Amino acid sequence: MNHYYQPEIETASREDILKLQNEKIVKQVRHVYDNVPYYRNLMDQKGVTPEDIKGIDDIKKLPFLTKDDLRDSYPRGLLGTDMRKCVRIHSTSGTTGKRVVAYYTQKDVDLWEECCARAIVAAGGDESDICQVCYGYGLFTGGFGVHGGSHKVGCLTLPMSSGNTDRQVQFMMDMEATILCCTPSYAAYIGETLAEKGYTPEDNKLKAGIFGAEPWTEEMRQSIEKSLGIKAYDIYGLTELSGPGVAYECCEQTGMHINEDHFYAEVINPETGEVLPEGEKGELVFTSLDKEAFPLLRYRTRDICILSRKKCSCGRTHVKMTKPLGRSDDMMVIRGVNVFPSQIETVLLGAGYEPNYQIVVDRVNNTDTFDIYLEFSKDQFSDKISVMQKREQDLRTSMKSMLGISPKIHLVAPKTITRSEGKAVRIIDKRKLHG
DSSP: OOOOSSHHHHTOOHHHHHHHHHHHHHHHHHHHHHHOHHHHHHHHHHTOOGGGOOSGGGGGGSOOBOHHHHHHTTTTTTOOSOGGGEEEEEEOOOSSSSOOEEEEEHHHHHHHHHHHHHHHHHTTOOTTOEEEEOSOOSSSHHHHHHHHHHHHHTOEEEEOOSOOHHHHHHHHHHTTOOEEEEOHHHHHHHHHHHHHTTOOGGGSOOOEEEEOSSOOOHHHHHHHHHHHTSEEEEEEEETTTTEEEEEEEOTTOSSEEEOTTTEEEEEEOTTTOOBOOTTOOEEEEEEESSOSSSOOSSEEEEEEEOEEOOOOTTOOOSOEEOSOOOBSSSOEEETTEEEOHHHHHHHHHHTTOOSOEEEEEEEETTEEEEEEEEEOOGGGOOSOHHHHHHHHHHHHHHHHHHHSSOOEEEEEOTTOSOOOSSSOOOEEEGGGTTO
16 A cells, blocks of 8 residues: 555646646746845846746756855855744755855745655655654754654654664664664664674564665665665755755655655756756756745756656656766766766675775876775685685676776775765775875
């Protein structure tokens, strides 16, 4: 049986969704033009007025926003309401330059939490569930978003935040948590920790996990499902739009439904900015249709994905996006070859390794070096050097066929790569540090 949090909108007809989007975009463009001088200036430069936007089809007339715009307008340049109406901020953990700060009115918070509630219900959650939230709380959106959604559904909410894995495991077992929410790398770590403590997947009461905030592969999903004895669901979001809950997976697990009543998605050619037809791969662009405090129009996410309107067996009618298939910016170019971490992960998991790895890229004598450090498990260890060397060589060969270039593989002892309790630091690109 399919459960929905807001059935009338989640299963609305295409016509009804379109009608809603047409009404909302006209209002939103007027709101932004009147209240956000930074974007008004971009529209004026492009010669577009709010009167030119009569419905969602006219959205392609509007200028794009990028992360650079968000940094340039820091801290309040994109604020769409009086500061006194705002009740909260969140911020991205930007590694370079200024942070991105997003503002929320109470209405913005309520709509965001409703989106997260839809994700929890789609993962089988209801008021009888105990939802353990181990995303970070604070400026990071993960904790607060899923926490609010869990409250709206009526779950007993364990606001654990990230870290302190022993305490996570104790509460999970003692409180009999049924839904786990965290990053996929942390879920894998919790699975490892449970096994070390002698628990089997049958010993916990978990039935579902809602994992997001970092890229993960199908192989990693299967590995987590096995180690925790659950069904693992993906969730997508970004601080600039609200946080997790922009899109979420249903029981079909074949992509994430975008909450189209709040967020309008386009896929563009990242080079030309041209809007691509459904089913083509390109960069995801989002417009928030009803955010008051931080209303972004045509924001370029840098995530590469494909949109699909294929009928879904769960009964939801909202468009689906694939998992991000890489980024148009954090893609690594190594010796002229485009490399995505997700490709590396696919090879490692396919060869039976846990996803505990680190990629180190450097430049020596004007040539890129490419090293992958990977932990072996206890049963993969051999004291015969030749056996370990053969393993490294096999992985190198598999990487070459997947990527087109050969990395140097270093098998290292278990637990030697620092575990991440927030987002996993997968890539250390030293080329950026010294030009």
